[in-house]
Amino acid sequence: MYLLGIDIGTSSIKVSVVDIATRKRIATAQYPDEEVEINSLRPGWAEQSPEIWWQHVTQAILRLNATGGFDPKAIRAIGIAYQMHGLVLVDKDQNVLRDSIIWCDSRAVELGEEAFTEIGEEKCLHHLLNSPGNFTASKLAWVKNNEPELYQKIAKIMLPGDFIAMKxxxxxxxxxxxxxxxxxxxxxxxxxxxxxxxxxGFDQNIIPDIQPLFSVHGQLNSEIAAQLGLQEGIPVAYKSGDQPNNALSLNVLRPGEVAATAGTSGVIYGVSDALIYDPESRVNTFAHVTYSTTQKHTGMLLCINGTGSMYRWAKHNFAPDLSYNALNELAATAPIGSKGLKVLPFGNGAERILNNKYTGAQLLGIDLNVHGKPEIFRAVQEGIAFAFRYGLDIMRENGMQPTVIRAGMANLFLSELFAQTFVDVTGVPVALYENDGSVGAAIGAGIGAGIFESVEEAFLHHEPVRYLEPKNTEAYEPLYTEWKLFLNKAL
Incomplete structure (x- = not known):
């Protein structure tokens, strides 16, 4: 018997089948092969089509089935992970009203700041644990203010995973x-x-029914089951934002445990049993997957918008014909510090760790006689690692003191150079695991459907495949200090 996990990323859809008995992935697929574009109608805007997400989900599942390594009819539950904070709007007939305003869209920053002031900064932080910022509520306010006729047609608002579950x-x-x-x-x-x-001025009726995260959110209908070759009636038993789900996939569930990911965006996510918040809302606290009214587990989330997106940009513009593996090998030929070349990777919208400021991505100190592709790609990886360190120091200010960080072997953590640089720059060891977001979603479905009796049972045999210790922290410390001076000048 199996579990199906669906991960709705910004760049693509990834799906995996996990064997219930072993908790191991037995098949995986991704769709499309090329990274999905983000529509930016104006500077700072970022949108994607929910219907295209759905098309890609169906194609990914059909591609998964075609691997032939399992019987799709033996899947017993479905879990969904999704890019956080996106706004999906549907009418009473469940028709999508507009493209989704996604996580890295900055158009609602001013509205969120006004709400922060008007409601009261201390009140927001104490009750919401955040400034409204450019999160989903503020995105909805932007629609209400700027597209009033469309707003009147809204029956329900959703996050991306809610939309796929609806479909x-x-x-x-x-x-x-x-x-x-x-x-x-x-x-x-x-x-x-x-x-x-x-x-x-929101009507409460636009908020969907509230259910436990680990619960049956609906059963697969007959038409979709036939289309996808699955069993009619199996439950969608788990839906989580990608970062809490990434933490789940790494068994980061107890206070003090910390996870990281470096996909399109970069995140460090730490679990706490306290309602903590950053006074400047540079890092954000949300309810963790294990949150309840009696067990108030929260997740403090540091997000950098431009990590994998920065690396993708560099690849596209400087070495489009090379694979990422080849780029990583090329970058490793440059020395620590990239011969003085520095990168600010903040080119994908306003950054919360920078107080919602937008610096743009920058390559600094280019020497036309010294720097080539190896230095550029190493400098990009180092700049991303420096951005992680900058955010981690904010988390440390707020009481999060990780002794080890868990990460999945995916995206930038597939680069041995980046993984070691991350460890050296932060000074924190990293344990690398094979699990990823789609596997986490599948395991979450097993918990939500009651197939696993507990979270602990779901993670039997969960062991890291690599463990990295700091090696070059002393070499990187002055380089980080210099990088931060450049950043402060850009702010």
Whole structure:
């Protein structure tokens, strides 16, 4: 018997089948082969089509089935992980009203800052654990203010994973962690935030039914089951934002445990049992997947918009014909410090760790007689690692003191150079695991469907495949200090 995990990324859809008995992935597929574009109609805007997500999900599942390594009819539950903070709007007939305003869109920053001031900064931080910023609630306010006729047609608002679950089952639900990532949840009252709903003038009816994150959010309908070769009626039993889900996939569930990922965006995510928040809202606290009214586990999230996207940009413009593996090998031929070349990787929208400022991505100190492709690609990886260190220091200010960081062997962590640079720059060991977001979603489905009796049972035999210790911290410390001076000048 098997579990199906769906990971709705910004760049592509990844799906995996996990064997219930062993918890091991037995098949995986990705669609499309080329990275999906982000539509940017204006500077700072970022949108994607939910219907294209759905098309890609169906194609990914059909590609997965075609591997022939399992019987699709033996899948017993479906879990979904998704890019966080995206806004999906549907009418009463479940028709999509507009493209999704996704996580890295900056258009609602000013609205969120106004709400932060008007509701009260201390009140927002105490109750929401965040500034409204450019999160989902503020994105919805932008639609209300700028597209009023469309806004009147809204029956329900959703996050990307809710939309895919709706397409699979016909049901629309949400959860406390989902509402918290949209900054709709009052942690002190444990209810939908009256402050946000009243300040922005939202009708409560547009919020979907609230269910436990680990629960049956609907059953696969007959038409979709036939289309995808799956068993009718199997439950969609788990939906989580990609970063809490990444933490789940790495068994980061207890206070003090920390996870990291470096895909399109870069994240460090630490679990706490306290309602903590950064006074400047540079890092953000949301309800973790294990949050409940009696066990208030939260996740402090550091997000850097431009990590994998920065590396992709460099590849596209400087070495489009080389594979990522070849680029990593090329970068490793340059020395530590990239012969003085520095990169600020902040070119994918306003950055919360920079107080919602936008510096643009920058290559600094180019010497036409010294720097070539090896230095460029090493400098990009080092610049991303420096950005992680900058954000981690903010998390340390707020009480998060990781002794080890767990990461999946995916995206930039597939680069031995980047993984070691990350360890050297942060000074924190990294344990690397084979699990990724699609596997985490599958395991989450097993928990939500009651196939696993507990979270602990779901992670039997969960061991790292590599463990990296700091080697060059002393060499990188002055380079990081110099990099930070350049960043401060850009702010």
């Amino acid at each position: 699979l089952t016909g049901n629309i639900t949400t959860s406390i962690p989902a509402l918290s990532e949209g900054v709709f949840w009052d942690f002190r009252q444990d209810e939908l935030s009256k402050d946000i709903m009243e300040y922005y």
